[in-house]
Amino acid sequence: GDCRACRIYTESLLASIPSPVFFKDTHGRYLGCNTAFTDIMGVTNEHIRGKTVIDLWPSDHARVYHQNDLDLLEDQQQQIYEYEIKDKQGDIRPVIYYKNVFRDENGGGAGIVGGFVDISDRVQAEKALRESERNFRMLADNVTDVIWSIDMDLKYTYISPSVKKLRGYTPEQALQMPLEETFTPESYQKVIQIFSEELDREGEPGVDPDRSIFLELDTVRKDGSIIPIEVNATFIRGDTGSPTGIIGTT
Numbered sequence: 001g002d003c004r005a006c007r008i009y010t011e012s013l014l015a016s017i018p019s020p021v022f023f024k025d026t027h028g029r030y031l032g033c034n035t036a037f038t039d040i041m042g043v044t045n046e047h048i049r050g051k052t053v054i055d056l057w058p059s060d061h062a063r064v065y066h067q068n069d070l071d072l073l074e075d076q077q078q079q080i081y082e083y084e085i086k087d088k089q090g091d092i093r094p095v096i097y098y099k100n101v102f103r104d105e106n107g108g109g110a111g112i113v114g115g116f117v118d119i120s121d122r123v124q125a126e127k128a129l130r131e132s133e134r135n136f137r138m139l140a141d142n143v144t145d146v147i148w149s150i151d152m153d154l155k156y157t158y159i160s161p162s163v164k165k166l167r168g169y170t171p172e173q174a175l176q177m178p179l180e181e182t183f184t185p186e187s188y189q190k191v192i193q194i195f196s197e198e199l200d201r202e203g204e205p206g207v208d209p210d211r212s213i214f215l216e217l218d219t220v221r222k223d224g225s226i227i228p229i230e231v232n233a234t235f236i237r238g239d240t241g242s243p244t245g246i247i248g249t250t
Contacts, residue, residue: 020036020037021036022113023102026073030048030049030053041088043088053069068081069099073109076109078099078100079097080097082097099112099113144162146163147160147248148160154179154192156174156177166219166229167182182219187217187219191217198213199243213231214231216228230250
């Protein structure tokens with residue numbers, strides 16, 4: 001009676017877990033799964049019980065899963081790794097697997113309990129970010145204005161190739177230069193003053209967080225000559241909305 005109650009409790013607990021969960025024996029054969037696993041993979045407890053992942057989904061992916069199971073049973077160290085699944089629609093989904101060994105009453109390895117988390121949204125976001133960065137750099141590489149960014153310590157984090165034409169320095173050289181050496185002393189003090197004033201305005205009623213900051217300054221070229229420039233800049237903001245840097249064009 002106690003064993004039956006324990007089994008019913010365990011099945012109820014598994015059914016309530018929103019992430020896919022499965023159990024396997026010491027040979028890598030499924031013992032069961034929860035409802036979330038069934039919803040994604042399209043298989044039931046009855047269908048998978050006693051079968052390996054190779055029996056159910058023969059493929060290169062399945063062979064990798066099965067070998068990972070055998071490795072886990074041998075070294076009995078938790079596994080966390082990114083891989084892929086093929087869902088019931090036949091779509092490939094990137095996931096993170098979490099697996100561990102469960103033990104019998106004597107402390108020996110009795111099988112595997114595992115689950116996975118779908119990370120499709122994260123992967124798509126990372127892909128979109130990489131594409132956005134690629135497009136930005138293509139744009140920056142082909143405009144005559146100098147596009148740049150600095151952090152909150154006023155150190156350069158990016159300068160576009162057009163800095164070579166404007167100031168005579170390569171982007172790599174310009175990135176290593178202190179901001180102070182970019183301008184004449186008077187213009188540098190003006191930059192510091194405006195930067196401080198704009199930070200003081202943060203959070204004031206009616207202040208646009210996406211406001212543009214316009215300055216007329218004098219920059220120093222590699223040959224020592226001085227030329228007037230116009231700078232348009234705006235704050236870069238983090239998830240909380242606080243400034244994390246400045247991006248602008250010269």
